Amino acid sequence: MGQLILGQLLNGAIIGTLYGIVALGVTLTFGITGIVNFALGAFMMLGAYMTWYLTDGVGMPYPLAVPCAVAFTALAGLVTDQALFRFTRNNLINGLLVSIGLIAVMEAAVQLVWTTTPKDMHYVLPGVVSFFGLVVPEMKLVVFLVLLSVIFATYAALTRTWIGRAAYAYAQNPEAAELMGVRTKLLQSGVVVYSTGLAGLGGALYTSLYSLEPTLGSPYILKAVEAAILAGIGSVMGSLFGGVILGVTESIGSLYLPLAFRDAYGLVFLVLILLFKPLGLFAGKR
Amino acid sequence: MNARVRVAIAVVLLLALPSVVHSDFVLTIFVFSFLLGMLAVSFNLIFGFTGQLSLFHAAAFGIAAYATHLAMQHLNVSFWIAMLLAAALVVALSLMLGTLCFRFRLKEFYFAVVTLAFSEMARLIVLNWNSVTNGSLGIVLQEKPMLWIPGQGLVKADSTLIWYYLSLLALALTVLVCWRMVHSWMGRCFAAIRLNDELGDVLGINVFRYKLAAFAAGNLFAAVAGSLYAYYLGFIEPGFLSIDQSLAIVAMVLLGGRGAVAAPIIGAFVLTALPHVIDLGAEMRLMVYGSILILNILIMPQGIYGAFVALRRHRHVA
Numbered sequence: 001m002g003q004l005i006l007g008q009l010l011n012g013a014i015i016g017t018l019y020g021i022v023a024l025g026v027t028l029t030f031g032i033t034g035i036v037n038f039a040l041g042a043f044m045m046l047g048a049y050m051t052w053y054l055t056d057g058v059g060m061p062y063p064l065a066v067p068c069a070v071a072f073t074a075l076a077g078l079v080t081d082q083a084l085f086r087f088t089r090n091n092l093i094n095g096l097l098v099s100i101g102l103i104a105v106m107e108a109a110v111q112l113v114w115t116t117t118p119k120d121m122h123y124v125l126p127g128v129v130s131f132f133g134l135v136v137p138e139m140k141l142v143v144f145l146v147l148l149s150v151i152f153a154t155y156a157a158l159t160r161t162w163i164g165r166a167a168y169a170y171a172q173n174p175e176a177a178e179l180m181g182v183r184t185k186l187l188q189s190g191v192v193v194y195s196t197g198l199a200g201l202g203g204a205l206y207t208s209l210y211s212l213e214p215t216l217g218s219p220y221i222l223k224a225v226e227a228a229i230l231a232g233i234g235s236v237m238g239s240l241f242g243g244v245i246l247g248v249t250e251s252i253g254s255l256y257l258p259l260a261f262r263d264a265y266g267l268v269f270l271v272l273i274l275l276f277k278p279l280g281l282f283a284g285k286r
Numbered sequence: 287m288n289a290r291v292r293v294a295i296a297v298v299l300l301l302a303l304p305s306v307v308h309s310d311f312v313l314t315i316f317v318f319s320f321l322l323g324m325l326a327v328s329f330n331l332i333f334g335f336t337g338q339l340s341l342f343h344a345a346a347f348g349i350a351a352y353a354t355h356l357a358m359q360h361l362n363v364s365f366w367i368a369m370l371l372a373a374a375l376v377v378a379l380s381l382m383l384g385t386l387c388f389r390f391r392l393k394e395f396y397f398a399v400v401t402l403a404f405s406e407m408a409r410l411i412v413l414n415w416n417s418v419t420n421g422s423l424g425i426v427l428q429e430k431p432m433l434w435i436p437g438q439g440l441v442k443a444d445s446t447l448i449w450y451y452l453s454l455l456a457l458a459l460t461v462l463v464c465w466r467m468v469h470s471w472m473g474r475c476f477a478a479i480r481l482n483d484e485l486g487d488v489l490g491i492n493v494f495r496y497k498l499a500a501f502a503a504g505n506l507f508a509a510v511a512g513s514l515y516a517y518y519l520g521f522i523e524p525g526f527l528s529i530d531q532s533l534a535i536v537a538m539v540l541l542g543g544r545g546a547v548a549a550p551i552i553g554a555f556v557l558t559a560l561p562h563v564i565d566l567g568a569e570m571r572l573m574v575y576g577s578i579l580i581l582n583i584l585i586m587p588q589g590i591y592g593a594f595v596a597l598r599r600h601r602h603v604a
Contacts (some may be wrong), residue, residue, distance in 0.1 A: 036395065059357045084580060087584050088583070092394065092395055093339065094583045094587065096538060097536065097537070097579055097582075097583050098575075098579070098580050098583050098584065100533055100537075100579060101575075101577065101579030101580035101583070102575040102576065102580065103576070103577050104572050104573065104576025104579070105572075105573050105576035105577060105580070106568065106576075107572060108569045108571075108572035108573035108576065109573065111569040111572070112567075112570075112573075127383070134371075139292070163399065195328050222406075222529075225399070226399075229396075230397060258414070260410070260413070260414035261410055261414065263406065263410060264406070264407050265408055267403040267406055268403075268407075270399070270403055271400055271403050271404070274390075274392065274396055274399065274400055275386070275390045275392075275400075278390070278396065
């Protein structure tokens with residue numbers, strides 16, 4: 001039993017980082033542009049499909065296909081930002097609805113190009129690692145480590161560089177930041193594009209673990225929004241912890257409680273957090 | 287032409303429509319538009335007039351649809367009694383959920399997320415309680431409600447024509463009640479809450495009570511629409527409670543317009559009729575739906591009704 005719990009913990013943590021990377025995009029976009037981009041789930045789906053297409057269709061090696069897919073997703077993000085999200089800054093409801101419309105358009109486009117048949121990529125790293133009697137697929141560990149390092153790198157960039165300070169300044173007081181020489185339009189577009197790129201990376205790594213469907217993004221965006229709120233929206237490391245907490249809650253919860261209600265445990269947790277600690281678990285800490 | 291005359295003309299036209307149009311296909315579109323219009327109008331009471339973005343609407347609709355069937359099956363009551371029981375259940379649930387949300391002063395996005403969380407839980411229960419709800423397969427409803435029609439006595443509601451008038455009546459009642467609410471002291475309290483609920487509180491408006499009233503009243507009509515919709519369609523499934531259904535309602539309201547009680551009906555009609563009018567594959571249909579939503583927000587954020595009003599005002603000035 002101890003091993004089972006440990007295994008589920010690890011599994012939950014790995015899934016949790018996938019939630020976390022999308023949650024990071026949700027948090028950053030919300031902090032800088034004031035909208036919740038629900039289409040990030042669709043960008044994740046786009047990144048996943050591009051990776052699959054580039055490896056199995058074009059024949060690129062997987063490590064090369066991932067950055068290409070991420071770049072493509074970020075480019076798509078830039079197009080949507082300039083065409084759509086530029087007009088919904090700081091308008092939560094309009095932004096929400098535009099992103100929902102965008103999900104429909106993107107899913108329809110992927111269905112038109114690649115149909116709804118689930119796609120499976122060949123195994124990238126078929127081996128397993130075993131330690132302390134636990135067996136973990138190598139690929140899962142790689143995904144886990146890549147996502148962790150990207151989240152830590154983002155955190156470092158936001159706390160240690162000029163751009164990060166500009167972003168924090170903007171989040172606190174847009175006018176003052178603009179007066180101090182922050183190019184706010186560029187910053188906003190940059191954050192939207194970076195967030196879509198993060199979602200694309202999540203998708204690109206997802207491809208190596210699971211099979212693809214055009215609707216794969218919708219559970220992830222919901223979990224990501226949950227994770228972002230859980231931790232307190234606006235907190236960078238919080239989105240990682242929120243994602244991991246959510247992933248672990250689900251994995252451990254489904255050991256003891258019916259599996260069918262897996263998605264509900266996170267929701268119950270979320271409601272309790274919102275009622276009793278509405279600013280999130282990590283409120284006040286950046 | 288004043289408003290009363292225009293409403294009278296619209297009602298007469300809708301009443302007379304079936305005597306001109308005999309196509310079941312067209313009338314069916316109207317029935318669905320009326321029932322979804324009820325959903326959109328009642329949602330607009332919560333969202334457009336009181337300013338609370340509830341994502342519980344589809345859940346109220348779906349819970350009532352299932353509850354009506356279960357009441358008829360297990361309590362052996364007629365459709366109408368079952369519908370009332372289902373509506374009572376939904377009102378009780380929304381009073382509980384509303385009390386929870388409004389007592390804890392959840393606002394805007396947080397209110398939306400908590401209502402969404404509860405409707406997802408409701409959907410998961412319906413999806414997984416196989417012995418009662420038959421899970422993802424849904425339930426085929428064989429029975430039809432009985433109606434008393436002057437001159438014909440008790441009639442089984444199994445023709446599109448009967449459903450046309452039934453759903454039109456239900457929609458008219460919804461619009462009437464919502465109109466009365468919005469254009470009363472209650473409506474002014476709703477508006478105060480929408481514009482600035484803290485200020486409303488300071489002015490002595492019981493913000494909690496009126497938010498709860500709007501939420502419960504909106505869900506009540508959603509419940510009635512759910513019961514009717516289920517028995518018109520003859521089928522219920524967990525998809526009734528899905529997020530997509532809630533978002534479709536939001537889309538109808540935004541497309542129709544938030545500013546007037548009846549405006550969302552336009553949106554309901556357009557979004558219901560459009561897939562039938564232009565014959566497209568599922569993918570293109572999804573793409574058209576998404577594009578309409580995006581263009582609607584970016585170009586015409588006030589909706590069709592709002593754009594029409596603005597156009598008229600513009601012409602008056604010119």
